Amino acid sequence: MARIAAGADHAGVQLKDELVAHLRDLGHDVVDCGTHGPDRVDYPDFGEAVARKVATGEAEMGLCVCGTGIGIAMAANKVPGVRAATVHDVTSARLTREHNDANVICLGERLVGPELAKDALETFLEASFEEGRHIPRVAKIDALLPKEEVAP
Template identity: 65%
Template sequence: MKAAETPIAIGADHAGLPLKAVLRAALEEAGHPVLDLGTHGPESVDYPDFGRAVAEAVAGGQARFGVVVCGTGIGISIAANRNPAIRCALVHDVTGARLTREHNDANVVAFGARMIGPEVALDALRTFLATPFAGGRHAPRVAKLSPDRNETP
C-alpha cells in the first residue's frame, strides 16, 4: 500500500471491530493517515451510524477512500451507499477489490468480518488502494451513478 496524504476513513460496528483493528494497523504501518470513526469498543452498536460517518467523510473530502466493516459487510455497505456521492462495494477477494476500482471507481470498500479472513481482507484492501479507475468505456457508466447524471467522472 502506497501512503497518501489524504486520510482513509475507517468505521465498523461491534462485529467488525477486530477486523477494523487489523486493517487500521496495516494502513498506519504503510504510512496512511487514518480517520477512525469508530466504534472503539465491543458494546453493541448500529452499523448504519458508522457506514454513514465514513460516507460523509469521503463525500465531504475529509478522506480519499473509506473502509467499512460489519459482520457480513452487507448492512454497512447499504448504509454507506445511501450517500449519493459514494460508490461502496462489498468485496470478498482481491479480484473484486481490483474490479470495483477499475470498473466502478468505488471510493469505499466494505468487508464482512464473519465472511472473510484478515489476510484476504488485507490483500483486498491493498489491491483496492493501489488500483486506479480505468476510465474509458467505464466512465459513462460511472457517471450514471453520480448525483448529477450530467457530470463526468
C-alpha cells in the same frame, strides 16, 4: 499515501482495528470513525460517518467493516458521491476500483479473514479507475439518487 476513513460496527470492530493498524504501518493517515469496542451498535451510523468523510473530501477513501460487509455498504451508498462496494477477495477489490470507481471498500469480518482482508484492501488502494467505457456507467450510478433527497 492516502487519508482513509475507517469505521465498523460491533461485528466488524476486530477486523477494522487490525486493518487500521495495517494501514498505519503502511504509512497511510487513518481517521478512525469507530466503533471502538464490542458493545452492540448500529452499522448505518458508522457507514454514514465514513461515507461523509469521503464525500466531503476529508478522506480520499473509506473502509467499512460489519459482519458481512453488506449492510454497512448499503448505508454508505446512501451518501451522494460515495460508491461503496462489498468485496470478498483481491479480484473483486481490484475490479470495483477499475470498473466502478468505488471509493469505499466494505468487508465482512464473519466472511473474510484478516490476511485476505489486508490483501484485498491493499489491492483496492493500489488500483485505479480505468475510465473509458466505464465513465458513463458510473455517471448513471451517481445520477440515481438526486442530491436534494439526502439530508446533509
